[in-house]
Amino acid sequence: KQEVTQIPAALSVPEGENLVLNCSFTDSAIYNLQWFRQDPGKGLTSLLLIQSSQREQTSGRLNASLDKSSGRSTLYIAASQPGDSATYLCAVRGTGNQFYFGTGTSLTVIP
């Protein structure tokens, strides 16, 4: 069964810093990997989708990479802002179409 792990579980950084969130998965047979943002008590907002054949995707200050063979993905956030404070979840879609979610990284950006 696919297992998705995110490290660190929590991260606190001063405003303006660049940071990296990590996601690892155990089964490389995936369709894609998606990064989400979740604000407290709210739903998920899709940030980036990386297909299994891609190495990275960029959107604004966000850059996500995927190394399928090693079962790893990173989310890079440049020039962090207090508004980036949220929980970040990665999810992999297996070839059976089911999503497997990580446990999330809770990010706090201190003004």
Add this chain to the structure above:
Amino acid sequence: SAVISQKPSRDICQRGTSLTIQCQVDSQVTMMFWYRQQPGQSLTLIATANQGSEATYESGFVIDKFPISRPNLTFSTLTVSNMSPEDSSIYLCSVDRGGVTEAFFGQGTRLTVV
């Protein structure tokens, strides 16, 4: 993309009662899912809502407790029945078109059972 409207956004319910959560999508989608997120936990899939047929439930979830309807390709409901405090969670509706496509989520329903 898909815009999902989920209602209610939050509710506080008495033990033993039931709550029905609605999920409306702005376009027809093949696949709709219901997830539960217990406090401090990640998301767990409850079931896949199938249009015109019975939902497909994941291990640990049963139809009597979580009946689901999907009358068409843009709408689904999840009912949480005979609630207990352990049902206090965020319930999320999700849609996608399978395979390599992107998944989208509703705003979630924050349920507290007292």
